[in-house]
Amino acid sequence: xxxxxxxxxxxxxxxxxxxxxxxxxxxxxxxxxxxxxxxxxxxxxxxxxxxxxxxxxxxxxxxxxxxxxxxxxxxxxxxxxxxxxxxxxxxxxxxxxxxxxxxxxxxxxxxxxxxxxxxxxxxxxxxxxxxxxxxxxxxxxxxxxxxxxxxxxxxxxxxxxxxxxxxxxxxxxxxxxxxxxxxxxxxxxxxxxxxxxxxxxxxxxxxxxxxxxxxxxxxxxxxxxxxxxxxxxxxxxxxxxxxxxxxxxxxxxxxxxxxxxxxxxxxxxxxxxxxxxxxxxxxxxxxxxxxxxxxxxxxxxxxxxxxxxxxxxxxxxxxxxxxx
Amino acid sequence: xxxxxxxxxxxxxxxxxxxxxxxxxxxxxxxxxxxxxxxxxxxxxxxxxxxxxxxxxxxxxxxxxxxxxxxxxxxxxxxxxxxxxxxxxxxxxxxxxxxxxxxxxxxxxxxxxxxxxxxxxxxxxxxxxxxxxxxxxxxxxxxxxxxxxxxxxxxxxxxxxxxxxxxxxxxxxxxxxxxxxxxxxxxxxxxxxxxxxxxxxxxxxxxxxxxxxxxxxxxxxxxxxxxxxxxxxxxxxxxxxxxxxxxxxxxxxxxxxxxxxxxxxxxxxxxxxxxxxxxxxxxxxxxxxxxxxxxxxxxxxxxxxxxxxxxxxxxxxxxxxxxxxxxxxxxxxxxxxxxxxxxxxxxxxxxxxxxxxxxxxxxxxxxxxxxxxxxxxxxxxxxxxxxxxxxxxxxxxxxxxxxxxxxxxxxxxxxxxxxxxxxxxxxxxxxxxxxxxxxxxxxxxxxxxxxxxxxxxxxxxxxxxxxxxxxxxxxxxxxxxxxxxxxxxxxxxxxxxxxxxxxxxxxxxxxxxxxxxxxxxxxxxxxxxxxxxxxxxxxxxxxxxxxxxxxxxxxxxxxxxxxxxx
Numbered sequence: 047x048x049x050x051x052x053x054x055x056x057x058x059x060x061x062x063x064x065x066x067x068x069x070x071x072x073x074x075x076x077x078x079x080x081x082x083x084x085x086x087x088x089x090x091x092x093x094x095x096x097x098x099x100x101x102x103x104x105x106x107x108x109x110x111x112x113x114x115x116x117x118x119x120x121x122x123x124x125x126x127x128x129x130x131x132x133x134x135x136x137x138x139x140x141x142x143x144x145x146x147x148x149x150x151x152x153x154x155x156x157x158x159x160x161x162x163x164x165x166x167x168x169x170x171x172x173x174x175x176x177x178x179x180x181x182x183x184x185x186x187x188x189x190x191x192x193x194x195x196x197x198x199x200x201x202x203x204x205x206x207x208x209x210x211x212x213x214x215x216x217x218x219x220x221x222x223x224x225x226x227x228x229x230x231x232x233x234x235x236x237x238x239x240x241x242x243x244x245x246x247x248x249x250x251x252x253x254x255x256x257x258x259x260x261x262x263x264x265x266x267x268x269x270x271x272x273x274x275x276x277x278x279x280x281x282x283x284x285x286x287x288x289x290x291x292x293x294x295x296x297x298x299x300x301x302x303x304x305x306x307x308x309x310x311x312x313x314x315x316x317x318x319x320x321x322x323x324x325x326x327x328x329x330x331x332x333x334x335x336x337x338x339x340x341x342x343x344x345x346x347x348x349x350x351x352x353x354x355x356x357x358x359x360x361x362x363x364x365x366x367x368x369x370x
Numbered sequence: 371x372x373x374x375x376x377x378x379x380x381x382x383x384x385x386x387x388x389x390x391x392x393x394x395x396x397x398x399x400x401x402x403x404x405x406x407x408x409x410x411x412x413x414x415x416x417x418x419x420x421x422x423x424x425x426x427x428x429x430x431x432x433x434x435x436x437x438x439x440x441x442x443x444x445x446x447x448x449x450x451x452x453x454x455x456x457x458x459x460x461x462x463x464x465x466x467x468x469x470x471x472x473x474x475x476x477x478x479x480x481x482x483x484x485x486x487x488x489x490x491x492x493x494x495x496x497x498x499x500x501x502x503x504x505x506x507x508x509x510x511x512x513x514x515x516x517x518x519x520x521x522x523x524x525x526x527x528x529x530x531x532x533x534x535x536x537x538x539x540x541x542x543x544x545x546x547x548x549x550x551x552x553x554x555x556x557x558x559x560x561x562x563x564x565x566x567x568x569x570x571x572x573x574x575x576x577x578x579x580x581x582x583x584x585x586x587x588x589x590x591x592x593x594x595x596x597x598x599x600x601x602x603x604x605x606x607x608x609x610x611x612x613x614x615x616x617x618x619x620x621x622x623x624x625x626x627x628x629x630x631x632x633x634x635x636x637x638x639x640x641x642x643x644x645x646x647x648x649x650x651x652x653x654x655x656x657x658x659x660x661x662x663x664x665x666x667x668x669x670x671x672x673x674x675x676x677x678x679x680x681x682x683x684x685x686x687x688x689x690x691x692x693x694x695x696x697x698x699x700x701x702x703x704x705x706x707x708x709x710x711x712x713x714x715x716x717x718x719x720x721x722x723x724x725x726x727x728x729x730x731x732x733x734x735x736x737x738x739x740x741x742x743x744x745x746x747x748x749x750x751x752x753x754x755x756x757x758x759x760x761x762x763x764x765x766x767x768x769x770x771x772x773x774x775x776x777x778x779x780x781x782x783x784x785x786x787x788x789x790x791x792x793x794x795x796x797x798x799x800x801x802x803x804x805x806x807x808x809x810x811x812x813x814x815x816x817x818x819x820x821x822x823x824x825x826x827x828x829x830x831x832x833x834x835x836x837x838x839x840x841x842x843x844x845x846x847x848x849x850x851x852x853x854x855x856x857x858x859x860x861x862x863x864x865x866x867x868x869x870x871x872x873x874x875x876x877x878x879x880x881x882x883x884x885x886x887x888x889x890x891x892x893x894x895x896x897x898x899x900x901x902x903x904x905x906x907x908x909x910x911x912x913x914x915x916x917x918x919x920x921x922x923x924x925x926x927x928x929x930x931x932x933x934x935x936x
Contacts, residue, residue: 109513110513110514135912136908136911136912137878137912199678199679203674203675203678204674204675204678205610205673205674205675206675206685207675214609220674224678225674225675225677225678225892312618312677312678312680313618313677313881313884313885313888313889314677314678314885314888314889314892316881316885328877328878328881329878331484331487331488331491332483332484332487332877332878333874333875333876333877333878334487334491334509334510334513334874335874
């Protein structure tokens, strides 16, 4: 690279410019504003993503408050003490299982929801009504999980929840929506869909808007009905978007934030509700076992990367564009 | 070309970031090697000696600054816990007496352990910290994050007479390591050892013609009577009745019930070995107590949603205030606290002049007595994090707030504003308004070395105790105090040094304990044994068993085959 650059500069000074190649200097002079703009996100990545990577070594060391990460002693068993400990810890294994199960259920039930919503919305003939519906559907996205958690309590608690009060006043018996594991999982998935389907449909609506109307017109000429147009034009046009989003979502299957389970769980459903993020918070931050939870976090990231790479590979094999 | 430049840039940033880390690492390595665990004390001691040079007659020549932790209870109508009438009193006094400038740092009361953890980890903890959790202090001490108080307490003994007089050897050295002599914190002293007792709605008993229950069987039939007569008691709100209420923290909020199933003559060794959990989860007998709660739950005598509401939530209190709750177990003065906003005051406003909770003692143990297991005379633990540069000034602070006249002022405030003096000289506390409102009863959050009324003389204290709750009839308080002091078994100091297995596990185990209690209470009757045994197995395998084993080992090391402490 630098050789080529130097050659470029030299050739410029000696030989009259024949090639279209521009020298580094000239290039920078011309486009420096763009690079300055690029510097901001790069600095962000540097400060918040790359520098913290140095601290990953805590996973292999015995954490000490008053030493720098470079001076902390290596953990037992060649540094793998905390990995062994984690995989012997029943709580961690439960959290791992719950993370996978909850995220998988989210994917199965939550992923198609915005697609279906976008398709339905697209078929609405009244522009005004469509806008109103769309806006209302976005709104929950802006609610924090703490608020939703409290809403959930006010609506679904056995004695004091509004829904259960209604059921009881109609003569039924109350349903433990949030007080029993299996019900809780359904409530959790439901809240997730409710909170995000409107917002997630934006990208699909944008993709639909980009489909050439010619295709629909041609299909109509050939006598295609609404469903046929949806099936043969809209959905195939959405396919690349769907695949990219699916790959990204697969990457999250080992991850996921801690706010949602944290705001919704309670002591009675912990066996199904405790996920890695909440486990890390509880055991690591509150229990001060920083090494153990860094190990867990690193494990989570590595699996996440593997999942993304695999999904990307499969999608390319299937003839779709990957994300890179 | 563009791509190439981009990749160079990226590579550069990577290199730069690594270099930056390296530098940062080295820099902090140097600083840490100069202040490694053992040398911290040495350098601090030198500083302290230097400080001693400009310290004369209890006063610094140059103004020192310290930051003190204060609980924030966020109560309605309260004042800013960092700046109010009482903080001004302390700040002014400390500045005048010792030339120390005090700032307060508020920490939410109900999440104090988490909060202190975060502050300590970030190195921004106040100079004087207070917590109820010894394991938190021990864990940080092991990481080199806490100052060893032992040398300072000795060196400055003559400067801190009030602290020595009030806490004495017992409380100051309660946590001193028997082998190394290190001391990570001093224990505040309980002026009264009253813990939890049970309360019942007097007006409901009267309405149904019932007597106050004195046994578990009578208590149960009383709860059934409440439920069966819900429409008489609550009218259209009958469906909201909660005959007996607990919170998610069952082990605390049903403590007297659970303790009545423990053997009152249990050996000190057994009590200690199984006693890491102060909610008595692993004591022998607890299971039967929870079985009774489970029975009541399945009979519909308890609040269905108790496990859904977390720490600090006011839903349960609101139900008590609204008059839906028949009986509950709580701190011995709980329905009387907070003046105009007390549970009993609210009941009278919402239900009627006769409505009130009174104390009862219905849970008999196997001897027919009402044994209550209370801790030793210890309360909160006060410690100085390693980031504290002013240990002397901080100790002087503890001394200042332990002075009898300062405790008295903070507890009862100004005459005519927060209290009146009765004809026989007793202090009658009255509901304060505006700036004089105390955020915590008797300003317990400011008097961090004492819990409970402690006036300048014992005579005055005893005379005034019953008049300490504005609007509450003295006989109700006297009755509560009497019940809370019936058949006490006071905990002893089993000092065998740090138990390694307890390190960093406290929070995890507390949550497991709550889960065990909650799930067992709501289990179906048929599943109770299965659920309880499963959850206990869980608790033990998560670290509970290791603690029991190590405690047994340590007990035998220090006390041999003896089962009781002298």
